[in-house]
Amino acid sequence: xxxxxxxxxxxxxTEEQAYKAIxxxxxxxKDKFPIFGGAIDKLFDxxxxxxxxxFMP
Numbered sequence: 001x002x003x004x005x006x007x008x009x010x011x012x013x014t015e016e017q018a019y020k021a022i023x024x025x026x027x028x029x030k031d032k033f034p035i036f037g038g039a040i041d042k043l044f045d046x047x048x049x050x051x052x053x054x055f056m057p
Contacts, residue, residue, distance in 0.1 A: 001022070001044070004018075004022065005018045005019065005022070008021060022044070026040060026041075026044050
């Protein structure tokens with residue numbers, strides 16, 4: 001996951017924006033493919049984003 005964060009930062013996003021983008025992608029994937037919700041959670045949890053509470057509005 002850090003590689004993806006680094007790519008987003010290289011494109012001009014701040015670290016906070018990159019982590020927020022990952023959360024948006026995760027939610028989008030779970031909404032579009034609810035049958036894979038558990039697998040999506042495991043994938044994102046495995047690669048560990050920063051604490052979600054840090055970036056929630």
